[in-house]
Amino acid sequence: MRKLVYYxxxxxxxxxxxxxxxxxxxxCGDEKQAASYAEWTNARYPETVPTFMRAARGLTGTLNQRxxxxxxxxxxxxxxxxxxxxxxYAHLRQYVVSSTxxxxxxxxxxxxxxxxxxxVRDLKQEEGQDIWLCGGGLLxxxxxxxxxxxxxxxxxxxxxxxxxxxNGEFNPTLFKVTDRxxxxxxxxxxxxARR
Numbered sequence: 001m002r003k004l005v006y007y008x009x010x011x012x013x014x015x016x017x018x019x020x021x022x023x024x025x026x027x028c029g030d031e032k033q034a035a036s037y038a039e040w041t042n043a044r045y046p047e048t049v050p051t052f053m054r055a056a057r058g059l060t061g062t063l064n065q066r067x068x069x070x071x072x073x074x075x076x077x078x079x080x081x082x083x084x085x086x087x088x089y090a091h092l093r094q095y096v097v098s099s100t101x102x103x104x105x106x107x108x109x110x111x112x113x114x115x116x117x118x119x120v121r122d123l124k125q126e127e128g129q130d131i132w133l134c135g136g137g138l139l140x141x142x143x144x145x146x147x148x149x150x151x152x153x154x155x156x157x158x159x160x161x162x163x164x165x166x167n168g169e170f171n172p173t174l175f176k177v178t179d180r181x182x183x184x185x186x187x188x189x190x191x192x193a194r195r
Contacts, residue, residue, distance in 0.1 A: 001124050001125070002069075002123065002124045002125075002126065002128060002129065002130050002131055003124070003130045003131070003148035003149055004071075004120050004123075004124065004130070004131045004133055004143065004146050004147050004148050004149075005066070005067070005130050005131065005132055005133065005147075005148065005149045005150070005151060006133040006140055006147050006149070006150050006151070006165075007045065007048060007067075007132055007133070007134070007150075007151040007153075008133075008134075008135055008140075008150075008151070008152065008153065008165060009023070009026055009153040009155060010152055010153065010154055010155070010165050011025075011026070011154075011155055011157050011158060011159040011162075012154065012155070012156065012157060012158050013158050013159055013160070014164055014165050015159040015161070015162035015163060015164055015165070016135055016136060016137055016162070016163050016164070016165050017075075017135075017136070017162050017163040018159060018161070018162040018163070019161055019162050019163075021075055021078070021079065021163065022162075025157060025159065026155040026157060027155060027156060027157055027185070027186075028185055028187070029183075029184065029185025029186070029187075030185075033183070033184045033185035034185065036183065036184065036185075037183045037184075037185055037187060038057070040183070041153075041189075042057055042058075042059060044065060044066075045065060045066055045067075046059045046062045046063075046064070046065060047064040047065065047066065047067050047068075047070075047089070047091060047092055047132070048067070048132065048134075050080065050085065050088045050089060051085075051087070051088060051089060051090040051091055052085055052088070054091070064091065064092070064129060066129060066130055066132075067092060067129050067130050067131065067132040068092060068093060068128045068129035068130075069092055069093040069094075069095070069123060069128065069129070069130075069131045069132065070089045070092045070093070070094050070095070070131075070132045070134050071095045071097065071116070071119075071120070071123075071131055071132065071133050071134065071139070071143075072094075072095070072096055072097070072133075072134040072135055072136070072139070073096070073097050073098065073135060073136040073138055073139035074096060074097070074098040074100065074101055075135065075136040075137075075138075075163065076134050076135035076136045076139075077096045077098070077101070077109075081105070086105055086106035086109065087106045087108040087109055090108055092132070093110075094108060094109045094110065095109075095110045095111075095112055095119065095123075096109055096110070096111050096112070097112045097113075097116045097119070097139055098111055098112075098113065099113045116139060116142055116143055117142070117143060117145065117146055120143060120146040121146065124146075130149075133147065136163055136167075137163045137164045137165055137166055137167035138167045138168070140165060140166050140167070140168075141166045141167045141168020141169070142168055144166060144168060144171060144173055145171075145173075147194065148193070148194055149191065149192065149193050149194070150175060150190075150191070150192040151189065151190075151191055151192075152165075152189070152190050152192065153187060153188075153189050154187065154188045154189070154190065155187055156186040156187065173194070174194075174195040175192035175193060175194055175195060176192065176193055176195050177190055177191070177192055178191045178192065178193050179191040
């Protein structure tokens with residue numbers, strides 16, 4: 001069965017973005033460190049690079065390694081939309097959970113305005129690769145019962161406030177660490193599986 005995997009960047013204090021949705025505060029180290037980190041993540045998860053950036057990253061024609069579907073909230077979809085990219089991950093099946101986004105925003109994007117848990121349960125029954133939960137915090141909070149795995153990219157910065165990785169009801173949910181790797185720029189990636 002396919003898994004729902006929350007693959008996301010997080011500050012030390014648990015924020016995925018600043019109060020205004022900004023995410024440019026994540027430190028990546030010097031140019032060499034940033035390039036090494038990007039090369040590693042792009043090789044492992046090339047499908048998480050937006051379509052319009054794939055050529056610049058040398059990923060044109062690269063096959064999806066882990067995911068064939070992306071699920072995001074309006075807050076995660078909006079930056080691309082505002083930049084004129086209505087289909088930010090054209091190499092994936094795209095779902096946006098929103099009660100306000102027009103369903104005809106782009107024919108390659110399916111807008112879902114009802115129960116995201118039911119959507120995920122249906123997607124998990126289909127054949128294919130795993131489902132990438134791109135964000136945001138409200139959607140992750142709503143989908144916590146359906147999240148099978150977390151891939152947390154921890155950046156060495158305290159945001160102070162912003163959008164939390166999970167924003168929902170108090171619901172302690174146990175995960176176990178299955179792997180961890182560190183980089184020269186002090187970023188760590190930790191893989192967690194639901195207990």
